[in-house]
Amino acid sequence: MTPFLWFLFGGGGMVSALLLPVHVLLFGLAFPLGWFEAPSYESLHGLVTHPVTRLYLFVLIFLPLFHAAHRFLYTVCDLLQVHGSRRTPIAVVCYGAALLGTAVAAYTLLTIA
Amino acid sequence: MAETIKLTVARYRPEEQSEPTFQSYDVPYNKDWVLLDALNHVKNEIDGSLTFRWSCRMGVCGSCGMMVNGVPKLTCAVPLTDYRPSEPVRIEPLQFFPVIRDLVVDITSFLGKLSSVKPWIIRDDVEATEVAEYRQSPAELDDYKQFSMCINCMLCYSACPVVGLESEFAGPAAIALAQRYNLDSRDAGAEERQDVLNEHEGMWGCTFVGECTKVCPKNVDPAGAIQLYKMATAQDWMKSMLLPWGAK
Numbered sequence: 001m002t003p004f005l006w007f008l009f010g011g012g013g014m015v016s017a018l019l020l021p022v023h024v025l026l027f028g029l030a031f032p033l034g035w036f037e038a039p040s041y042e043s044l045h046g047l048v049t050h051p052v053t054r055l056y057l058f059v060l061i062f063l064p065l066f067h068a069a070h071r072f073l074y075t076v077c078d079l080l081q082v083h084g085s086r087r088t089p090i091a092v093v094c095y096g097a098a099l100l101g102t103a104v105a106a107y108t109l110l111t112i113a
Numbered sequence: 114m115a116e117t118i119k120l121t122v123a124r125y126r127p128e129e130q131s132e133p134t135f136q137s138y139d140v141p142y143n144k145d146w147v148l149l150d151a152l153n154h155v156k157n158e159i160d161g162s163l164t165f166r167w168s169c170r171m172g173v174c175g176s177c178g179m180m181v182n183g184v185p186k187l188t189c190a191v192p193l194t195d196y197r198p199s200e201p202v203r204i205e206p207l208q209f210f211p212v213i214r215d216l217v218v219d220i221t222s223f224l225g226k227l228s229s230v231k232p233w234i235i236r237d238d239v240e241a242t243e244v245a246e247y248r249q250s251p252a253e254l255d256d257y258k259q260f261s262m263c264i265n266c267m268l269c270y271s272a273c274p275v276v277g278l279e280s281e282f283a284g285p286a287a288i289a290l291a292q293r294y295n296l297d298s299r300d301a302g303a304e305e306r307q308d309v310l311n312e313h314e315g316m317w318g319c320t321f322v323g324e325c326t327k328v329c330p331k332n333v334d335p336a337g338a339i340q341l342y343k344m345a346t347a348q349d350w351m352k353s354m355l356l357p358w359g360a361k
Contacts, residue, residue: 002311002313002317003311003343003346003347003349003350003351004347004350004351004354006317006343006347007347007351010344010347074320078274078275078278078320081278083279
């Protein structure tokens with residue numbers, strides 16, 4: 001199981017480092033501050049309902065969630081000095097939260113009409 | 114009078130004291146000296162009772178590792194002029210190891226971790242071909258050469274916060290050494306080593322802080338070795354999940 005979670009962590013790290021900053025820059029700063037002309041609601045809506053965009057957004061959301069869960073788990077366990085099987089409940093909460101976020105993202109992306 | 118520099122050295126003599134203390138020595142600020150020369154000056158001229166390990170004086174034996182101002186250093190490789198004579202230099206034993214005396218630490222656990230990863234060439238036909246040559250191309254040598262430069266100085270263990278938090282963690286040098294043999298074209302023991310290291314106390318305990326690589330005096334890059342190892346193990350796991358019928 002650990003190798004699989006590490007793959008999600010590594011993949012999430014790549015997405016968080018390379019793709020997320022682009023979105024934050026565009027939708028968090030550039031469009032609100034008027035550096036670029038913001039796309040219209042209709043064109044964005046059209047983009048988001050395309051299957052490829054849905055898949056892209058799903059990956060963009062779910063991988064960083066697992067990255068965050070993994071990093072948070074290790075940080076908490078190191079800070080609180082939790083070892084061995086006592087890590088399991090913290091791991092369940094961390095990865096469970098990531099799983100929940102993934103489910104919400106999947107549901108939202110599938111149900112955008 | 115010639116310029117001097119103050120060394121503040123950790124002392125621990127278990128027969129006299131229960132807790133380590135510090136003792137200061139003024140030594141000549143000799144611009145041709147490394148830190149180890151200054152310590153040997155203390156030992157030879159000022160206080161013969163000061164105890165520390167050293168041997169080769171040239172960064173090969175890995176004996177003279179100590180904490181210098183809180184950073185793990187090979188004292189034979191640190192010029193005295195790296196430090197200003199106006200400020201004392203604090204010298205302590207390598208952290209995260211039990212101290213035996215003064216600057217000498219107990220390396221039993223480290224040696225156990227090293228041997229646990231089976232750091233030797235493992236192959237089935239070793240008896241049959243004892244007199245034969247195992248040929249290797251320069252490219253195959255390059256695959257592992259960097260990881261074979263380790264001198265077991267243990268600076269990486271003193272630099273690694275995970276070693277400090279979890280005493281069972283195999284640690285940077287041992288995992289890099291395992292990788293050195295895994296990447297050797299003559300070796301077939303990767304699976305046996307994975308049984309030891311595919312554990313939380315093995316490679317997965319590493320959180321990629323990277324301090325081990327920063328302090329390594331031989332540029333071994335243990336952190337890089339561990340990440341390569343994680344990648345290879347994760348790929349093996351993927352293959353075994355996707356192709357469960359494939360040969361292991």
